[in-house]
Amino acid sequence: MAALLTLPVGPRDHAQGPESAPVTLVEYGDYECPQCGAAHPILGRIRETFGDRLRVVFRHFPLTSSHPNAQHAAEAAEWAATQHAFWPMHDALYGAHKSLSDRRIVELAAALGLPGAGAALAGAWAEHTFIPRVKEDFVSGLGSGVTGTPSFFINGVRHEGGWDEIALAHAIEAEFQRSG
Numbered sequence: 753m754a755a756l757l758t759l760p761v762g763p764r765d766h767a768q769g770p771e772s773a774p775v776t777l778v779e780y781g782d783y784e785c786p787q788c789g790a791a792h793p794i795l796g797r798i799r800e801t802f803g804d805r806l807r808v809v810f811r812h813f814p815l816t817s818s819h820p821n822a823q824h825a826a827e828a829a830e831w832a833a834t835q836h837a838f839w840p841m842h843d844a845l846y847g848a849h850k851s852l853s854d855r856r857i858v859e860l861a862a863a864l865g866l867p868g869a870g871a872a873l874a875g876a877w878a879e880h881t882f883i884p885r886v887k888e889d890f891v892s893g894l895g896s897g898v899t900g901t902p903s904f905f906i907n908g909v910r911h912e913g914g915w916d917e918i919a920l921a922h923a924i925e926a927e928f929q930r931s932g
Contacts, residue, residue, distance in 0.1 A: 755897035755910035761809050764888075766829075766838045768799060769807035775927045777920075778809040778905040780893040783826060784819035785901045787915075789849035794917045802924060810842060811889040813901050821852040823886065828857045830882035831873055832866055840864050907931065 761767070761776055769776075779795065781788040799808055812829070814822035825845050832841030844860040845852065854877070861869035876882060893903065897910060904911040904920070906927050913919045 754912060757892075757905045757908040757910075758895040759888075759892035760908070761807075765809045765811065766833065766842070767807050767809045768839065770804050771807065773805055773807040774931050775802070775805065775907055775924055776807045776809060777924065778811060778908075780811050780813035780889070780896075780898045780901060780903040782813055782815050782819055782822045782901040783829070783845040784822040784849055784852050785815065786849070788902045789846055791902045791915050792843075792846040792849075794915070794920065797917055798920055798924070801921060805928065806924065811893060812886045813890055813893045813898055813903070814886065815901060821854070821857070823883075824854055824877055825852055825857055826886045826889075827877060827882040828861060828873060830885050831876045832861065832864070835866050837864060837866055841866075 757778060812826040814826050816823050829838055829841050832838055848856055848860060858870055858873055861873055902915055906923055911923050913923055
């Protein structure tokens with residue numbers, strides 16, 4: 753039996769696409785993960801293909817033992833979210849996933865024009881402001897059976913197939929057929 757999403761998608765989540773979309777794709781990802789970096793443009797094309805029929809949600813799952821900069825990257829995305837810039841920061845982090853460092857993350861935030869990119873972001877890291885939010889995503893992933901990244905759930909059910917564009921598109925199409 754496929755694993756189920758234990759924390760339902762709700763207002764706390766970062767989502768692209770309408771809440772009324774018949775299919776919701778949840779990704780548990782890590783900003784420093786090479787596979788997540790490769791999946792990022794695929795998800796962009798998937799969003800374009802399905803348009804308003806698909807809602808895409810991102811949840812943090814930083815694998816800090818192998819990706820030491822992933823935690824600060826996730827916290828930076830949450831910091832950017834307080835300035836209504838989660839998705840631009842998300843995209844920038846994945847665009848730089850091969851060379852993340854605190855300095856690089858601050859540069860990305862500054863390039864997006866986010867006020868306080870240096871001092872405010874460093875302060876958020878020092879004060880652990882966004883650790884609880886990132887941890888909530890991580891723990892929900894563990895509860896849903898996530899062990900690595902990227903991990904996907906389609907309408908609450910873990911996608912066990914490949915995450916290449918064709919495999920994801922077929923799985924989403926199959927869910928459209930099931931959900932009518």
